[in-house]
Amino acid sequence: MRPTPHKALGIGALTVAAVAALVLPGSPAAARTGAAPAAARSDVAPAACTPAQVVTNGGFESGTSPWTQSTSSVITSRSGQTAHGGGAYAWLDGTGGTRTDTLTQSVTIPSGCSTATLSYWLHIDTAETTSSTAYDKLTVKLGGSTLATYSNLNKNTGYVQKTVDVSSFAGQTVNLSFTGAEDSSLQTSFVLDDVALDTSGGTTPPADSTRTPAAPAYTVSLSSDTAGTVWNGHESVTFTNASATALSEVYLRLWDNYHGSCDAMPIRVGNVTGGTAGALSVACTALKVDLPTPLAQGQSATVGFDLGITVPSGADRFGHDGAFSFIGNALPVLAVRDGAGWHLDPYTDNGEAFYSLAADFKVTLDHPSGLLVPATGTSTDTPGSSGRTVTTATASKVRDFAWAAGPFSKISGTSPGGVAVNVYSVSGISSANAQSMLSTAKSAVDSHASRFGAYPYGELDAVIDNNYWFGGMEYPGFVLDLVSTTALTHEIGHQWWYGIVGDDEYNSPWLDEAFTDYATDLAQGKTGANCWSGVSWASGTEKITNSMAYWDAHSSRYSTVVYGYGKCALHDLRRLIGDSAMTKLLKDYATAHWYGVSTTAEFKAAAQAATGTDLTSFWTQHRIDG
Secondary structure (H helix, E strand, O other), rough: EEOOOOOOOHHHHHHOOOOOOOOOOOOOOOOOOOOOOOOOOOOOOOOOOOOOOOOOOOOOOOOOOOEEEEEOOOOEEOOOOOOOHHHHHHHHEOOOEEEEEEEEEEEEOOOOOOEEEEEEEEEEOOOOOEEEEEEEEEEEEEEEEEEEEEEHHHHHOOOOOEEEEEEOOOEEEEEEEEEEEEOOOOOEEEEEEEEEEEOOOOOOOOOOOOOOOOEEEEEEEEEEEOOOOOOEEEEEEEEOOOOOOOOOEEEEEEOHHOEEHHHHHHHEEEEEEEEEEEEEEEOOOOOEEEEEEEEEOOEEEEEEEEEEOOOOOOOEEEEOOEEEEEEEEOEEEEEEEOOOOOOOOOOOOOOOOOOOOOOOEEEEEEEEEEEEEEEEEEEEEEEEOEEEEEEEEEEEEEOOOOOEEEEEEEEEEHHHHHHHEEEEEEOOHHHHHHHHHHHHHHHHHOOOOOOOOOOOOOOEEEEEOOOOOOEEEEOOEEEEEEOOOHHHHHHOOOOOEEOOEEOOOOOOOHHHHHHHHHHHHOOOOOOOOOOHHHOOOOOOOOOOOHHHHHHHOOOHHHHHHHHHHHHHHHHHHHHOOOOOHHHHHHHHHHHHHHOOOHOOOOOOHHHHOOOOOOOOHHHOOOOOOO
């Protein structure tokens, strides 16, 4: 993504909640009420895990400490309710009048633990008679993230144990809180007991560092409404366990639920087959699917589900600008498990968190014929039912799939190197500007290909709208951009640095953004002369290689350091080892990681192997760790 200097790179508060069930429209779900944690991983090697149960006095048998309660009557042993175990319990609400009760404890989840599970026993009784309206609610939060919401609709005759995976909070000290809110009539009692948060597992839960599930193949069939803003259908994914460690579950990333709420999710999944759907987590952007039996190394499985997508208003990477819809990160994709465990990082508006392995996609999009539908991969159109067209897009070895829909103006051409390029413009983009962007795209794709390897994705679609707040955004074979020669050259550069040579965009954003900005400079004939002389670090902890967890907390410095200082460091490396050595280094490095994943350590090793000069002091000076 290319940020625009004149627009704020605001980090939208991650306020979506996690719920315990998959829902399609009309089903009750948890409310979006809090801010999700900025960090799911630190920038340093994790400490060894010390298994522990970190909630103190979870059975309430030792008085009230260390719980903080809104009134002295929340933790109680009075008559009217009973404990799950022992004699004490926590009783929130139950008065039949307007009331809010809270119960809070600070907990520290050890670093390095692969598993952290919150559990509690919950009994709900109510005088409400409705079967459809949640009048009284209990909200469970960890830090700023809502884990679950219950209501009078969840009444039960006895205690039921609830469990939530909170592994993404490892290394953090956060408040665990229960909040009961009762309206003005008809009581609902929320009764809690035996609260626990158990942690276990080593720093590298898989037995090896192999990235899995591998070789995903997605098959998707969706049909749109007349506007192209609502899509419904089915998706399936077949995958193989590449790791020596058995795969007992997978996670689907429902990234665009960041743009909505858990009681009105833009991405809706239901009727899961090939596994059992578990709880949504990480602010409703991660869905656990337990496999029927553990998948051994080399074995394959398929998970399928019904899928509904509702595009919100706004000229965003997932949003619609009037009649024009932009649908990025909307298809659920598999999360990656490697030596660090499952990568379940939070969504970030400041940059990207989209870490995925190269996959094959076949996507069928049924839509009104008046809408053009540019998409990742190579597309063919066939007549559908009356007044409709079926666009079938196929893409091989791509990390994601995106498309757009609207009454675009389209112009096409072929680069001198033979790449088919299409420019789709919203209304308001002049034909001269569209032609300029087509010329830029043809030049940029050939320039990058000459340095890093031939463009492998068939056609390239650029969707142009000057209302994008973010400047530009990359997807395989598909980019969103303003009318900007530099920004479009940058986004097309991402076809190599993110698309072909992948990386963990949350934990190592410099590997795609700095490398792409460096490639943009080369394509535009810029040498970066003396650009490192303008570097001024804001603190001792600021580094080019910091993760998005750091940059979300220091958002004003993200573009300056990751893009600016990052590309300047690469220019300095070129000057240090020589132009020809740098050219060969990047070409060979791209070839070695073609459709794979790059890490900072691997790049540093490759750079050192490309020169007889000891680069130790170079990495230190340029704050490139890893």
